[in-house]
Amino acid sequence: MASEHLLDIRQLAKSFGKHQVLKAVDLHVSKGEVVTVIGPSGSGKTTLLRCVNFLETYDGGSIRIDGTEVGYRNDGPQRRRRGEVDLARMRAETGMVFQSFNLFPHLTAAENVMLGLRRVRKKPKREAREIALHWLGRVGLGHKADSLPGELSGGQQQRVGIARAVAMEPKILLLDEITSALDPELVGEVLDVVRQLAGDGMTMLMVTHEIAFARDASHRIVFMADGMVSAVVPPDQLQAAAAENDRLRSFLSRFSATAH
């Protein structure tokens, strides 16, 4: 079944034990589109993101990237988990940037970026390093290529995290609260990089608490509450939507002091 959307999530359901985190989530992202998911904590937005590259399994519904189902294949009427090699190949197509960076502390910035290029994309060492230096330059860290993550600031580490993800040339980039662990004065440099990627036409699905940034940088904003998509609006209609959606209104009111 072909889909016109790059990412097509339908009726996605996921439970942790008895707690249902995602209840029939529908969401799609087209090529070149930037979609931001906002919502109160516990609304399932991070879980949703983690399902897209199968860091989290899901119980029902489907996630398709370019028409291929993520994590599972259908074997007649049965749904089976894909094999390890298959999963790894699919994950390489979806870049992910984490709240806690998850850089490899024993490798330099360049080596962090090179690892996937070498082992997954099978690039020779010299070419992998060139690509790594290119992307580190793009995030403003060309001069830090041979530093270990422990020698970098949080903002710099997160920019390496972004370089590591985009160097793989993923079809879609997933950003999971990438500025939440940063000191306020370091948030800007990371968001600038994301803005730049959006300008280059990178397809992105992000979860953030930076409402002002979400309004500014995304094509659509998805508001999640209680494991469901409660509203999907273009950024300029967020306030208007809030007038009709009590939960969105009360969620946004918490940001109104800082967002303007």
Add this chain to the structure above:
Amino acid sequence: MEQILYAIPFLGHGLYITLLVSAIVVALSLFLGVLFGVGLVYGPWPVALMVRIFSDCIRGIPILVLIFVVYYGFPQLGLNMSSFWAAVLALTLFKTAQVIEYVRGAIGSIPRGQMEGAMSIGLVFSDRLRFVIFPQAVRRFLPPWINGVTDAIKGSALVSLLGVVDLMQAINQVIGRTYEPMPLYLLGAFIYFAINYSLSSLSRMLERRYSYIRD
């Protein structure tokens, strides 16, 4: 002094056997312990359960009992082996159980995000271990493991109880002829100490080498 000079040629072969037993035990237990340790941490639950039972049982038995069980018990099951190999097998089982726990502890100390970061760039399981988890786990693994190696060398003296002529047994044999236990036991103690002290110095050196990585 005279007794010591007289004893040295006899002790040489004993020392060789001690080192041979220790080396085989350390090498085998490292291989098996890492394999089972990974099975314990990442394996499906039946594998993890079996490793857990193995490790808990072995670690709950005194090593001396284990040696006698293997030496006297296994032939009754149709498994005949020389006293040398019986001793090696028993010590290897014991050491493997310890290595399993070192591996579990070392891997467990790596934040979960490391595995997820490695997954997110599309590395397969074996590459995630090889390039991301093991290089970080090794610095947590080395200090207790080297400590365990010194234990293995000291513990190898137990093979003398099966009549294997290791350093300990060689010392006993010389004493049987000279009837002067004290200088020889002191010499033996010194040899064991010299080996183990160099190992623990090595361990401290390695710890310093890995300390540049911040947590």
